[in-house]
Structures are given as C-alpha cells and as structure tokens.
Amino acid sequence: MLHRGQESTDGSGGGELAVPMAWMYAEYIADELLRTGDLMPPTSFEFRAGRDALALTIFLSDSDRELSGIRVVTQLETWLSLTAYDQPWQDWVSERLADLSALSAESGHPDPDLELAEAAWRWLEETELLAPDLDAVPGGAAAAGEDERPKVWTPAWQLGLPLGHLAIHLF
Template sequence: MTGEVPRAWLWAETTAEDLIAAGEDAARRGTFEFRATRDVLALTLFLADADRSPAGLRMELLHDHLAVATAWLAWCRSRLDGQQAAMRTPDMRLAGDAWRWLRRSRLLAGPGLNDVAGDDDAWWIAGPACRVGLSRARRVVDACLSGGV
C-alpha cells in the first residue's frame, strides 16, 4: 500500500482548518491551540465518517460529538480501537498520530482529564492538548452554527 494518499484524513484536516477560519477562531496556524483545535475537529470528522460534500457537512453532528469531553474521549478511543485492523492505512495512521498527540502532549501546564475508563486502565489520560482542543473546537462549531456556516 505504499504511495496510497490519505484522502479521508487530508479532507478532515482541511475541513477542520476551514471551520476554524469560518468560526473566526483567533488561533494562528502553527500554534499549539490551532493544532489542538484542528486535530480534535479532524478526528471528529474522520471518525464520524462525515459526508465529504460541502452541503453534507452537518455541524449538529460535530456539536453532538463534542458536547461532553469524557464522552468524546471514550467515543474516539472506541472508534480507533475498533479500527485496529485498518491501522495500516495511511488515513488511520494519521488519525492515530493525532490521537496520540492530543493524549500525550504536555506543552501546557496543568493536570490531564480524569481517567475515563477507570483506575485499572490508567494509561488512558488525556493531555492538555485534548482539553484545549475540545474547548476551542466547541467554540468553533458553536460559532459556525450561529453564523450558518
């Protein structure tokens, strides 16, 4: 499968960047906040198997998935775990990279989100990138919903 273009992931990232711009988010490209927001939105779009046509993008679907941080984290984890066989595809490798960065990034000070899965699954703790990305992604989606994007 060498040379396969990760079209679905690239679409999700580009759409996330477009939503950030349309939502008038203040994060500049190349910043921690921008990457965290883009990765959260891209993962949500990619894992939700969102319709890739501009008319088919349902902001309500994004809003619903992003509404509760712990639910989003558990949903992403279950979707990625369920796709283990497909992890060899370039799309899934890039989604997995974004997921790991969001979970492990420690660029900002502060504790991670509480363990969603319980004490016996302690490896599952989201990093500050997750918190920042989820918060900003919700604001982007809300701005797009109120602006009719």
C-alpha cells in the same frame, strides 16, 4: 503518509501510492472551521490541538468516508453533540480508532487515513499545554490579569476539544 504497494484512492490497487484523502479532507474542514472562528493564531499549539480534535471528530464520525461539501453542513449538529462538554469524547475516539484498527488488520492492508488519525490522537493525548486553571478559586481570576491567572499543564485534547466546539458554533 504515502505507502507503495497499497490500494490507490479508487481501490484499484496495482502498486500505486495510497493517498489519505479522508483524513486530509477532515483536517481541511477542521482547519477552515477554526480559521473562520478566528479563535487562535493558526501557528499556535492551541490551534493545532483544536484542528486535530476537530479532524478526529469529523473523520471518525464519517463511517462511510463519504464527506462532501453538502454533507458537511448536515454534520455540524453531529459534531456539536460529539464535542459537547458533557460527552465522553476521548472514550468515543479511543473506541472508534480501535474498531477501525481492527478492521484494517482484518483486511491485511495498512490504512494511511487511520495511521494519520492515530498519530493525531497520540499527539493530543501525550502533549500537554500550559493553560489557565479553570478550577482555580472563583473570583480570583477576575481580579488577576491574563498573565497572572494560575496555570496548569493540560492534555492538548482538553484544550482543543472546546476550541473545536466553539468554532463549530461560530460557523
């Protein structure tokens, strides 16, 4: 979102429009990783869940907001570890967003990057997608066709996170 009266991207202020460059760059990297992996159609909700989960991981792990093409390559291992199955990713996201929100409140200036990150997190938490039930009876899914597998409503982040993790692996 663009807001009047906030600092510009160079921090000079003066009533210029604030552009959420850090969020947009994180979202761009996430989009490219998922498109390269070719795991889902880019128009699907699953793709959006993967992109938003990856963008949050990228944005929140870059505490200096200094993402660059060179740093992206060095960050892949960090992103892999943050998105791994056994990690409390959702707790990490909530804590990092709360920390950034507190910093933004202290500064007295709304942060357009943070606003977009929080909106993505709300969508990932509040949206449920119909997905195969991975906890169904073992062997039952092998006998059933793709459309016959049991399905359950799953929070979007729970689908997006493994997609993002796999996309990083495939990169």
